[in-house]
Amino acid sequence: MAHETHEQVDALTGVTTTGHSWDDIQELNNPLPRWWLWTFYLTIVWSVLYAIAYPSIPLVSSYTRGLLGWHSREAVEVDLAALKDQRSGMTAKLASSSLEEIKQNPELFAFARAQGKASFGDNCAPCHGAGGAGAKGYPNLNDDDWLWGGSLAQIEQTIRYGVRSTSDQGHSGTMPAFGRDGMLKREDISNVADYVRSLSGLPTDKGADLKAGAQVFADNCAACHGDKGQGMQELGAPNLTDKIWLFGADKATIMEGLQNGRGGVMPTWHGRLDDTTIKALTLYVHSLGGDQRP
Amino acid sequence: MADAPLPQSLGAADPASADEAPLYVPRKQIYPQAVKGRFRTIKWVVLAITLGIYYFLPFIRWDRGPNAPDQAILVDLPHRRFYFFFIEIWPQEVYYITGLLVLAALTLFLMNAVAGRVWCGYLCPQTVWTDLFYAVERWIEGDRRERMRKDKEKLSLKTVGQKGLKHFIWLMIAWWTGGAWVLYFADAPTLVYELATFQAPLIAYIWIGILTFTTYTLAGFMREQVCTYMCPWPRIQAALTDEYALNVTYRYDRGEPRGSVKKNDALRRQGLPAGDCIDCDQCVAVCPTGVDIRKGLQLDCIQCGLCIDACNSVMEKIDRPLNLIAYDTDMNVKARMEGKPEVRRIVRARTLFYAGIIAVVGSIMITSLALRQNIYLSVMHDRNPLFVRLSDGSIRNGFTVRVANKHLDERRYAIGVEGLPNAKVDVVGGEIDQQGRSIIVVGPDQTQEMRVLVTQTASAAPASTEIQFVLTDLSNGDQVATSDHFKAP
Numbered sequence: 001m002a003h004e005t006h007e008q009v010d011a012l013t014g015v016t017t018t019g020h021s022w023d024d025i026q027e028l029n030n031p032l033p034r035w036w037l038w039t040f041y042l043t044i045v046w047s048v049l050y051a052i053a054y055p056s057i058p059l060v061s062s063y064t065r066g067l068l069g070w071h072s073r074e075a076v077e078v079d080l081a082a083l084k085d086q087r088s089g090m091t092a093k094l095a096s097s098s099l100e101e102i103k104q105n106p107e108l109f110a111f112a113r114a115q116g117k118a119s120f121g122d123n124c125a126p127c128h129g130a131g132g133a134g135a136k137g138y139p140n141l142n143d144d145d146w147l148w149g150g151s152l153a154q155i156e157q158t159i160r161y162g163v164r165s166t167s168d169q170g171h172s173g174t175m176p177a178f179g180r181d182g183m184l185k186r187e188d189i190s191n192v193a194d195y196v197r198s199l200s201g202l203p204t205d206k207g208a209d210l211k212a213g214a215q216v217f218a219d220n221c222a223a224c225h226g227d228k229g230q231g232m233q234e235l236g237a238p239n240l241t242d243k244i245w246l247f248g249a250d251k252a253t254i255m256e257g258l259q260n261g262r263g264g265v266m267p268t269w270h271g272r273l274d275d276t277t278i279k280a281l282t283l284y285v286h287s288l289g290g291d292q293r294p
Numbered sequence: 295m296a297d298a299p300l301p302q303s304l305g306a307a308d309p310a311s312a313d314e315a316p317l318y319v320p321r322k323q324i325y326p327q328a329v330k331g332r333f334r335t336i337k338w339v340v341l342a343i344t345l346g347i348y349y350f351l352p353f354i355r356w357d358r359g360p361n362a363p364d365q366a367i368l369v370d371l372p373h374r375r376f377y378f379f380f381i382e383i384w385p386q387e388v389y390y391i392t393g394l395l396v397l398a399a400l401t402l403f404l405m406n407a408v409a410g411r412v413w414c415g416y417l418c419p420q421t422v423w424t425d426l427f428y429a430v431e432r433w434i435e436g437d438r439r440e441r442m443r444k445d446k447e448k449l450s451l452k453t454v455g456q457k458g459l460k461h462f463i464w465l466m467i468a469w470w471t472g473g474a475w476v477l478y479f480a481d482a483p484t485l486v487y488e489l490a491t492f493q494a495p496l497i498a499y500i501w502i503g504i505l506t507f508t509t510y511t512l513a514g515f516m517r518e519q520v521c522t523y524m525c526p527w528p529r530i531q532a533a534l535t536d537e538y539a540l541n542v543t544y545r546y547d548r549g550e551p552r553g554s555v556k557k558n559d560a561l562r563r564q565g566l567p568a569g570d571c572i573d574c575d576q577c578v579a580v581c582p583t584g585v586d587i588r589k590g591l592q593l594d595c596i597q598c599g600l601c602i603d604a605c606n607s608v609m610e611k612i613d614r615p616l617n618l619i620a621y622d623t624d625m626n627v628k629a630r631m632e633g634k635p636e637v638r639r640i641v642r643a644r645t646l647f648y649a650g651i652i653a654v655v656g657s658i659m660i661t662s663l664a665l666r667q668n669i670y671l672s673v674m675h676d677r678n679p680l681f682v683r684l685s686d687g688s689i690r691n692g693f694t695v696r697v698a699n700k701h702l703d704e705r706r707y708a709i710g711v712e713g714l715p716n717a718k719v720d721v722v723g724g725e726i727d728q729q730g731r732s733i734i735v736v737g738p739d740q741t742q743e744m745r746v747l748v749t750q751t752a753s754a755a756p757a758s759t760e761i762q763f764v765l766t767d768l769s770n771g772d773q774v775a776t777s778d779h780f781k782a783p
Contacts, residue, residue, distance in 0.1 A: 033523055034318040035516075106735075109723050110743065131678030131692075142682040142692065242685035287722045287745055288692070289682060 095276045099152040102283060109283065116284025119277050123269070124285075132288045136247055137264050142289040145244040149233045150289075156282040160270045163236065167268035173235040178220065179259030192216040193254040199229040199241045202249060323445070324518060324584040326428060327438035327576075331603025340416045341425055349470065352477035356380075361702045361738035369479050375739070381663065382700065382739075393659045397652060404648040406534050408640055409621060410541040414527065415598035420520050423471070423513035424582065427464055434460045438579060464514045465506065472505030518583035522594050532593070538639050542597045543622040544577075544588040547631045548615075555612050570614045577601035577619060587619055669707070670698035671765045671774045673746075680781040689782045690749040695721075697744070697765060699736035706768045707734045711748055713761040714780050718749040733768075748780060757782055 008017050010028055020027040051057065054066040084091075090111045094102065102108045121130065127138045134140035139147060148158045148171050161170040178184040184192070194204040195213025204210065218227065224237040231239035238246060247253050247262065269278060356366035356379055363370065368377040376383040376391075383390055405412040414421060434456050435441050444453050476498045477485055488494035489502075512520055521528065535541075549571035553561065561568035571588070578586050580601060585594045587601045605619040626636040676692035684690055699705050708731040711717045721732040722745040736742040748761070759780040766773050 031319045033519060034320055035519065036523060037318050103723065106723060106742075113745075129678055131676055133679035133682075140679065140682060142679055142690070143684055145685045239685065243683055243687040244685050289690070289747075 091276060094279060099156065099279060099282060102279070103152065103286075109287075112280045112283040113287055115277070116280035116282070119273070119281050120284055123273065124281070132285065137262075139246060140244075140289075141285050143244055144289055145239065145242060147231075147233065147236045147238055147246075150286070152282055152286055154233070155285055156278060158266065159278055159281055159285070160268065162268035163266035164263055165265060165268040167270060169270075170266075170268055171236055173224070173237070175224075175237075175257060175262035177259065177261035179255075180261070184216065184220065184258065188212070188216045189255050189258045190251075192221065193251050193258060196221075196229065196240050196254055197249070197251060200243060200249075205251065321519070322584060324582065325438040325441050326582045326600075327579040327604075328432055329580040329600050329603045329607070331600075331606055333599030333603050337416060337425060337598065337600075341422050344417065344419075344422055345426070349474045352474065352482040358382075359702050363481060365481055367478060368481075371479060384698070384700070387666075390659065390663070393655055396655050397659075400648050400652045400655070403534055404645060404652065406531050407536070407539055407644045407648060410535065410539050411528070411531060411595075411597040414521065414531075414596040415542075418596075420512060420525070421582075421596060421598065423467075423509060424517050426467065427513040427517075428582065430463050430467070431460055434463070461514075464510055468506040468509035468513070469502065471509040472502035475505050476501050518594065518596075521583060521596055528593050536644060537623060537625045538637070538642060538644075540621040540623060541591055542587060542595065542599055542602060542619065543624060543627065544571075544590070544619050545617075545622060545627055545630075546588070547627050549588070549618055570609065570618050572608070572612065574608055576604040576608050580604040591624065667772070667774060668700040669705075669765060669767055669772060669774050670700070670741075671763060671776045672696045672698075673763050673776045673778045675778055675781070681783065683783070684749070686751075688749055688751045690747055691780050693746045693748065693763075693778065695734075695744050695746045695763065696741055697734055697736050698741040700739065702738050704735065704737050707736065708732065708766045708768055709734055709746065710764050710766070711761050711780075712764055712775075714748070714750055714759055716751050717761070717780075718751065720747045720749070721745070722747065734765075750780065750782070 008019075008026075009015070010017055010026065013028060015028045015030060018027045018029045051064075052066065053068045054070055055063055056066065057064040090108065093108055094112055094115075097105070097108065102112050120128075120132070124132070128134050128141055129138075132141035139145075144150065146154070148154060148163065158171065161167040163171040164174065176183065179186070179189055190205075191209045191213035193213075194208035195210050195217055198204050198210055198213075217225075217229070221229070224232055224235050225240055226232055226237070229240035231237050231241075245253075246264075247257060269281075273281070351367055352365065354366040355364050356377075357364050358377075362382070363377060365377065366379050368375075370377065374385045381390075402413055431441070435444060435453075444456075447453070473489065476489075480498070485494060485498065489498065516524075546569075548569065550569045551567060552558075552569050552571040552573045555572050558568035558570075558572065577588070578584070578601075580603070581587070581595075582598060582600065583594045583596055585592055587595065599621075602617070602619045602621075606616045609616050609618055623637075626638070629636055672695070674694045674696075676694070680691070682690045682692070695709065697707060697709075699707075708727070709719060709721065710731065711719050719732045721734055724744060725733045725735075727733050732746070734742060734744055746763075759782075760777055761780045762775045762777050764773055764775045
């Protein structure tokens with residue numbers, strides 16, 4: 001009986017049926033073309049060959065390596081090498097040009113800035129912030145106030161050897177702990193803090209003895225900060241007359257500095273970053289705000 | 295279905311019955327016969343025009359002056375540019391391509407609503423190339439009967455030679471299909487020279503190889519199988535069509551009952567019903583997909599109209615009215631049988647809707663193309679820090695500015711800021727002209743990203759001020775502006 005139903009042709013569609021029938025619903029037999037089936041079998045064969053040739057089957061602590069020995073990490077290394085190769089022309093130009101020459105060449109300058117930005121994110125952002133905005137004790141690199149100078153050469157020097165770093169070529173010079181080491185009395189510290197605030201036009205405490213403060217300043221501070229408090233880049237002594245304050249402009253913060261001293265550290269990058277990267281970083285940092293105070 | 299078998303449970307089904315059902319359909323070799331007539335002529339003309347455009351378009355020159363290629367149509371992938379005669383498209387303007395695709399899809403829909411599978415029958419590359427390959431086959435191996443006879447006979451030296459020549463010509467056509475394809479992606483004459491002297495880049499040979507393979511396989515071997523099994527368009531069209539759409543239709547109101555010329559003549563003389571169809575099977579013989587149009591509208595039929603030509607040539611010979619097979623609708627065939635008037639309605643909601651959208655999308659594209667500017671300014675405010683206090687107390691904001699110069703020569707632009715009193719604008723690494731303006735120089739057909747610092751000397755700025763960056767083309771005074779904000783403590 002089943003054989004007979006198989007032979008049956010559906011009247012509406014003119015298609016033979018498979019002989020399967022459920023509740024009078026019959027299944028039409030619309031077979032696939034032969035080439036389609038061959039293509040399908042070919043994909044199965046392909047998957048087997050692929051599994052043999054490439055890493056595929058996970059094992060307990062490793063996986064089958066495949067006969068071709070292909071490895072995704074090696075593929076990345078090849079891509080990276082290709083990228084380095086592609087950039088080698090510009091990188092070589094960057095290495096052989098001076099900072100000034102690079103800045104005069106718009107194409108090279110843009111390349112250096114891009115590389116510097118990436119390197120800044122990797123190395124500098126933890127302290128100076130992603131955009132170089134700085135934080136309390138970490139200078140803002142976008143402004144025009146440079147403790148150790150904002151020219152290209154000075155920035156490069158600071159990046160390369162650091163500040164109060166392990167390198168003997170780094171910048172040195174600290175703010176002494178006048179209070180803690182007994183050089184100044186509490187009253188002197190209060191007076192000179194008020195005087196320092198007055199240098200940049202900030203309001204002072206009522207009854208502050210600015211004259212005494214000025215005397216204390218002349219005796220203890222002017223050697224580094226200058227007789228007018230204008231600062232001295234050779235020693236990294238900040239300009240006390242401008243609107244930029246590394247640690248803060250309030251009297252308590254200034255007194256804290258006078259009491260305990262200040263001496264933030266910028267590490268040396270010489271030997272940790274190659275010369276080209278340091279160049280790129282210099283140009284990037286310089287482009288953020290750059291150059292000397294007006 | 296009255297004598298349908300009683301329902302069987304799964305367990306009771308005879309497993310042998312499933313085994314006997316064929317797993318696959320063996321391919322039925324199709325030998326389309328040569329035909330002459332109006333639709334065959336239309337198809338030759340369309341074939342010549344479409345293939346002519348495809349093969350020769352890359353060689354058309356279009357002078358754009360220096361700094362740009364002089365090829366009328368060029369997809370310049372390395373430089374991310376697309377040239378189409380006087381239009382140049384940048385990657386950020388890819389919505390023009392989207393618009394074109396929308397127009398193309400709607401045009402297909404409209405064609406379908408008016409006259410069915412016009413695309414399939416006349417314009418589709420699969421149809422055009424298969425038609426060309428059939429023409430070569432017919433030219434070398436002979437017409438339908440000859441080819442059928444040769445395939446049945448044992449292979450002779452002559453047959454092998456003919457088949458060899460056929461495959462050689464097919465491969466040559468396929469090779470040129472791939473060859474023309476790559477010419478759209480590089481300067482055509484240069485690339486032809488490089489290909490001929492084996493100096494072209496490897497990727498060009500790879501693409502020629504891929505397209506040679508696909509053309510040779512799809513037009514030489516797969517043919518109607520592509521339309522029946524691989525292409526989604528027949529299925530989509532089935533959902534798009536309606537009863538008013540014209541289709542290649544066998545007018546069974548006139549054709550049935552079928553019979554020989556003599557028999558039907560006799561019937562007619564006796565005043566008995568007699569059809570015009572004499573069962574000569576010419577419509578089946580010429581069909582490139584091997585269907586019998588007399589079975590009605592079907593998925594395999596690409597509606598190329600060749601059966602109309604074949605039938606008309608027979609109708610002429612037996613002196614019966616033409617167009618037994620014609621562009622018609624099933625609805626009208628039924629109407630005629632019932633003695634009702636025919637309904638032909640090209641203008642209807644569906645066609646108006648498609649035409650309307652085509653008009654709207656087309657107008658939007660033309661308007662935006664006509665109004666688009668050749669300079670483009672994008673400004674992005676620094677996120678960190680939002681503002682910087684300088685040593686003299688003034689406030690500075692940093693911006694990343696990108697200027698796109700779509701002109702084909704180098705341009706100098708002055709950038710300024712409006713909406714902020716006493717604002718000073720510095721371009722890092724940029725120059726300042728004699729009038730004190732900050733200048734950005736952008737090369738021909740390029741973009742330039744610059745860092746721009748805006749400083750306000752008065753420190754009493756509100757926390758946020760809306761400002762306008764204004765870019766002025768110094769050569770012709772064209773201006774573009776983009777708004778952003780100036781942030782302060």
